[in-house]
Amino acid sequence: MRLAHLGLSAHFVFDMTTPPITSKDLLVASAGPGGFSTVDAICSVARSHGGRVLLLTAQPETGSSVRHANVVAYVAAQTMADDGGGEKSRTLLPMGSVYEGAMFVLFEMVVYKLGEVLGESPEAIRARHTNLE
Numbered sequence: 324m325r326l327a328h329l330g331l332s333a334h335f336v337f338d339m340t341t342p343p344i345t346s347k348d349l350l351v352a353s354a355g356p357g358g359f360s361t362v363d364a365i366c367s368v369a370r371s372h373g374g375r376v377l378l379l380t381a382q383p384e385t386g387s388s389v390r391h392a393n394v395v396a397y398v399a400a401q402t403m404a405d406d407g408g409g410e411k412s413r414t415l416l417p418m419g420s421v422y423e424g425a426m427f428v429l430f431e432m433v434v435y436k437l438g439e440v441l442g443e444s445p446e447a448i449r450a451r452h453t454n455l456e
Contacts (some may be wrong), residue, residue, distance in 0.1 A: 325434040329443050329452045336365055347374030353379045355422040356403035357386015366391035379429075381422050383407075400425040 326333035334341040336350075344350060350369040352360045357380050366376045370391055378392035382403045387393055393432040417425070438448060 325430065326437075328448045329438055329441055330451060333394065336379070344369050344372050344374040346375075348374045348453065350374050350376045351379070352376060352392070353426060354386055354388040355381050355398075355400070355419050356405075357382035358388035362388045363391060377427065398422065398425050398429065435449075 324333075329392075344426050348369075350366065352362050352366050362378075366378065366388055369376050370393075375394075376392045377394045377396060378386075378395045380386050381398050381400050383389055383395045383397050396434065401416070401419075401421040405447050
Protein backbone atom coordinates (compact mmCIF):
# COMPACT_ATOMS: atom_id res chain seq x y z
CA MET A 324 0.00 0.00 0.00
CA ARG A 325 2.74 2.46 0.92
CA LEU A 326 4.64 1.68 -2.27
CA ALA A 327 1.52 2.56 -4.27
CA HIS A 328 1.26 5.79 -2.26
CA LEU A 329 4.76 6.56 -3.53
CA GLY A 330 3.51 6.15 -7.11
CA LEU A 331 5.13 2.75 -7.68
CA SER A 332 3.43 -0.22 -9.28
CA ALA A 333 2.88 -2.54 -6.31
CA HIS A 334 0.60 -5.53 -5.89
CA PHE A 335 -0.40 -8.15 -3.31
CA VAL A 336 -0.02 -11.89 -3.85
CA PHE A 337 -3.45 -13.53 -4.25
CA ASP A 338 -5.19 -10.28 -5.26
CA MET A 339 -7.18 -10.84 -8.44
CA THR A 340 -5.74 -7.69 -10.05
CA THR A 341 -2.10 -8.73 -9.55
CA PRO A 342 -0.38 -9.11 -12.93
CA PRO A 343 1.95 -12.02 -13.73
CA ILE A 344 5.42 -11.72 -12.22
CA THR A 345 8.26 -11.21 -14.70
CA SER A 346 12.00 -10.62 -14.74
CA LYS A 347 11.33 -6.91 -14.17
CA ASP A 348 9.69 -7.58 -10.80
CA LEU A 349 10.75 -7.96 -7.18
CA LEU A 350 8.79 -10.15 -4.80
CA VAL A 351 9.20 -9.05 -1.19
CA ALA A 352 8.48 -12.06 1.01
CA SER A 353 8.47 -12.47 4.76
CA ALA A 354 8.98 -15.66 6.74
CA GLY A 355 9.87 -14.87 10.34
CA PRO A 356 10.88 -18.41 11.28
CA GLY A 357 12.68 -18.81 7.95
CA GLY A 358 10.10 -20.62 5.93
CA PHE A 359 6.53 -21.74 5.39
CA SER A 360 5.29 -24.05 2.65
CA THR A 361 3.20 -21.23 1.17
CA VAL A 362 6.11 -18.76 1.13
CA ASP A 363 8.38 -21.43 -0.36
CA ALA A 364 5.86 -22.10 -3.14
CA ILE A 365 5.26 -18.42 -3.94
CA CYS A 366 8.98 -17.63 -4.02
CA SER A 367 9.63 -20.68 -6.21
CA VAL A 368 6.98 -19.58 -8.73
CA ALA A 369 8.39 -16.04 -8.76
CA ARG A 370 11.90 -17.32 -9.46
CA SER A 371 10.68 -19.74 -12.15
CA HIS A 372 9.21 -16.75 -14.02
CA GLY A 373 12.40 -14.70 -13.71
CA GLY A 374 11.27 -12.59 -10.75
CA ARG A 375 13.73 -11.56 -8.10
CA VAL A 376 13.00 -12.45 -4.48
CA LEU A 377 13.87 -10.50 -1.35
CA LEU A 378 13.20 -12.60 1.75
CA LEU A 379 12.96 -11.00 5.17
CA THR A 380 13.42 -13.41 8.06
CA ALA A 381 14.56 -13.69 11.66
CA GLN A 382 16.15 -17.09 10.99
CA PRO A 383 18.22 -16.92 7.80
CA GLU A 384 20.39 -19.93 8.64
CA THR A 385 17.62 -22.50 9.05
CA GLY A 386 14.74 -21.38 6.90
CA SER A 387 13.42 -23.34 3.94
CA SER A 388 12.48 -20.16 2.06
CA VAL A 389 16.08 -18.93 1.98
CA ARG A 390 16.96 -21.21 -0.93
CA HIS A 391 14.44 -19.39 -3.14
CA ALA A 392 15.72 -15.88 -2.39
CA ASN A 393 18.10 -13.72 -4.39
CA VAL A 394 18.66 -11.61 -1.29
CA VAL A 395 18.00 -12.43 2.35
CA ALA A 396 17.52 -9.63 4.88
CA TYR A 397 17.95 -10.53 8.53
CA VAL A 398 15.40 -9.02 10.92
CA ALA A 399 16.61 -9.54 14.49
CA ALA A 400 13.37 -10.32 16.30
CA GLN A 401 11.59 -13.10 18.17
CA THR A 402 9.24 -15.26 16.14
CA MET A 403 6.79 -17.98 17.06
CA ALA A 404 9.58 -20.48 16.35
CA ASP A 405 11.64 -19.19 19.27
CA ASP A 406 9.16 -17.68 21.74
CA GLY A 407 9.60 -20.43 24.32
CA GLY A 408 6.15 -21.91 23.55
CA GLY A 409 5.66 -24.38 26.40
CA GLU A 410 7.87 -22.79 29.03
CA LYS A 411 6.37 -21.52 32.30
CA SER A 412 7.75 -17.99 31.90
CA ARG A 413 5.91 -15.85 29.34
CA THR A 414 7.60 -13.55 26.88
CA LEU A 415 6.43 -9.95 26.91
CA LEU A 416 4.81 -10.30 23.47
CA PRO A 417 3.60 -13.70 22.28
CA MET A 418 4.54 -15.72 19.23
CA GLY A 419 5.52 -13.54 16.26
CA SER A 420 4.37 -10.18 17.60
CA VAL A 421 7.92 -8.83 18.02
CA TYR A 422 8.83 -9.83 14.46
CA GLU A 423 5.62 -8.35 13.06
CA GLY A 424 6.21 -5.08 14.94
CA ALA A 425 9.80 -4.95 13.70
CA MET A 426 8.60 -5.50 10.14
CA PHE A 427 6.09 -2.65 10.43
CA VAL A 428 8.74 -0.19 11.64
CA LEU A 429 11.29 -1.42 9.07
CA PHE A 430 8.86 -1.05 6.16
CA GLU A 431 7.71 2.40 7.25
CA MET A 432 11.35 3.57 7.44
CA VAL A 433 12.14 2.06 4.02
CA VAL A 434 9.13 3.86 2.53
CA TYR A 435 10.21 7.11 4.20
CA LYS A 436 13.73 6.86 2.74
CA LEU A 437 12.41 5.71 -0.65
CA GLY A 438 10.08 8.71 -0.70
CA GLU A 439 13.09 10.97 -0.18
CA VAL A 440 15.04 9.26 -2.97
CA LEU A 441 12.07 9.52 -5.35
CA GLY A 442 11.47 13.15 -4.39
CA GLU A 443 7.89 12.50 -3.30
CA SER A 444 6.31 15.20 -1.16
CA PRO A 445 3.91 14.37 1.70
CA GLU A 446 1.16 16.08 -0.33
CA ALA A 447 1.80 13.88 -3.39
CA ILE A 448 1.80 10.74 -1.23
CA ARG A 449 -1.43 11.76 0.52
CA ALA A 450 -3.07 12.51 -2.84
CA ARG A 451 -2.64 8.82 -3.80
CA HIS A 452 -4.44 7.58 -0.69
CA THR A 453 -7.88 6.13 -1.31
CA ASN A 454 -10.96 8.25 -0.74
CA LEU A 455 -13.22 5.18 -0.59
CA GLU A 456 -13.11 4.54 3.13
